Amino acid sequence: MPVQTGRMTDLVGTDPQYDVFADDFLDHAENSLHNAHYDRPFCLELLGDVEGKTVLDVACGPGLYAEELVARGARVSGFDQSPRMIELSGQRVPSGEFRVHDLARPLDWIEDGSVDLVLFALALDYVDDRVAALRELRRVLRADGALVLSRLHPTGDWMRNGGSYFDERVIDEVFSRGWQVRHWFVPLEKTCEELHEAGFLIERLREPRPSPLAKDVNPETYRRLCREPAGFLAIRAVPDPRR
Ligand SMILES: C[S@@+](CC[C@H](N)C(=O)[O-])C[C@H]1O[C@@H](n2cnc3c(N)ncnc32)[C@H](O)[C@@H]1O
Numbered sequence: 001m002p003v004q005t006g007r008m009t010d011l012v013g014t015d016p017q018y019d020v021f022a023d024d025f026l027d028h029a030e031n032s033l034h035n036a037h038y039d040r041p042f043c044l045e046l047l048g049d050v051e052g053k054t055v056l057d058v059a060c061g062p063g064l065y066a067e068e069l070v071a072r073g074a075r076v077s078g079f080d081q082s083p084r085m086i087e088l089s090g091q092r093v094p095s096g097e098f099r100v101h102d103l104a105r106p107l108d109w110i111e112d113g114s115v116d117l118v119l120f121a122l123a124l125d126y127v128d129d130r131v132a133a134l135r136e137l138r139r140v141l142r143a144d145g146a147l148v149l150s151r152l153h154p155t156g157d158w159m160r161n162g163g164s165y166f167d168e169r170v171i172d173e174v175f176s177r178g179w180q181v182r183h184w185f186v187p188l189e190k191t192c193e194e195l196h197e198a199g200f201l202i203e204r205l206r207e208p209r210p211s212p213l214a215k216d217v218n219p220e221t222y223r224r225l226c227r228e229p230a231g232f233l234a235i236r237a238v239p240d241p242r243r
Pocket residue numbers: 014016017018019029058059060061062063064065079080081082085101102103104120121122123126127
């Protein structure tokens with residue numbers, strides 16, 4: 001999680017910023033409170049039963065989600081803009097299909113309505129044209145499919161960075177292990193509106209609390225995340241049948 005905030009810029013861009021610390025991210029996210037005991041349990045619950053389903057793991061990182069989804073019986077394909085993340089995913093989940101791809105470009109290898117579930121965990125904040133990216137995710141989803149996404153909780157972004165909560169901007173922050181990351185700061189309303197514009201209906205919106213196991217991992221962060229919306233939030237959205 002962010003430990004230092006910084007300057008403002010116009011766009012995040014397409015530089016694969018996670019590539020240089022992909023191995024360190026894996027080392028951290030495998031068992032960290034924020035990933036293993038906070039984000040993943042909530043997104044997996046929102047995905048529901050994945051047995052026999054095709055799941056597209058968007059911005060799949062090092063394959064931690066893919067590993068769990070395959071263990072639960074899903075057929076997983078995924079992509080990430082970081083080549084090193086894709087190597088790590090392939091090593092971790094040999095049955096998965098992974099490729100280097102940036103969400104800024106269309107998913108031109110995936111047919112319309114061919115995916116049961118799309119998982120988009122902790123990466124929306126890095127995308128400049130989020131409506132275009134979400135439209136592509138809606139296109140590849142089956143009509144009865146669902147998108148599950150998580151993002152930095154906007155209240156947490158605001159508590160760390162101050163200024164106007166409603167002032168959309170790109171910020172630079174240094175995350176937990178000294179990772180320099182550039183991401184969007186947008187209010188919750190903006191994410192809801194972008195999902196609407198892309199043709200989704202929000203079915204559920206969750207503000208995660210850490211799982212009880214997290215208390216042993218980091219008692220202080222556990223207590224803080226039990227009382228403050230300072231971490232992530234998670235949304236399940238479905239294709240709007242009227243559009
Ligand atoms: C915080 S990590 C999350 C990884 C994984 N979803 C997880 O939760 O374990 C963010 C990931 O998003 C990827 N990413 C960021 N912007 C992207 C983009 N425009 N297209 C594809 N991947 C992107 C990064 O390379 C990184 O692997």
